[in-house]
Amino acid sequence: MHQAASHRTTRQKRATMASMPKKPLNPGEHQELGAVLAGIRNELLARGVQVASAYARTGPNGAAARRLTAAVNALDDARAELDRQFFREFPETATPQTYYPGHDAAAVVLRGDLQRAIMASPEA
Numbered sequence: 458m459h460q461a462a463s464h465r466t467t468r469q470k471r472a473t474m475a476s477m478p479k480k481p482l483n484p485g486e487h488q489e490l491g492a493v494l495a496g497i498r499n500e501l502l503a504r505g506v507q508v509a510s511a512y513a514r515t516g517p518n519g520a521a522a523r524r525l526t527a528a529v530n531a532l533d534d535a536r537a538e539l540d541r542q543f544f545r546e547f548p549e550t551a552t553p554q555t556y557y558p559g560h561d562a563a564a565v566v567l568r569g570d571l572q573r574a575i576m577a578s579p580e581a
Contacts, residue, residue: 484550487547491557497535498532505525505529508525509522536556
């Protein structure tokens with residue numbers, strides 16, 4: 458009985474959250490998100506090449522490379538949707554460079570521990 462009541466409460470919370478008005482991203486948030494997503498895409502592409510170079514492209518050993526390619530494609534779809542949304546919301550200020558910045562403008566996102574490990578490596 459307790460589990461059913463808890464499930465109903467969760468459903469009610471979701472319904473309430475879904476009906477609440479959403480606050481759209483502002484132009485600065487679009488700019489930041491575009492740079493971060495571009496950086497993630499660049500990293501996924503590089504890791505996909507690394508994996509595809511290390512393992513077969515077909516069969517079970519190629520599954521990771523195929524999934525990385527699928528992740529890049531899914532990210533590209535999300536960026537395209539966000540780009541369209543940005544142009545609908547801010548037609549006077551939106552530019553294609555927001556979600557498709559040059560390689561140098563893409564943000565690099567690293568977790569603290571990974572970043573420290575990379576900086577400490579002899580190759581860095």
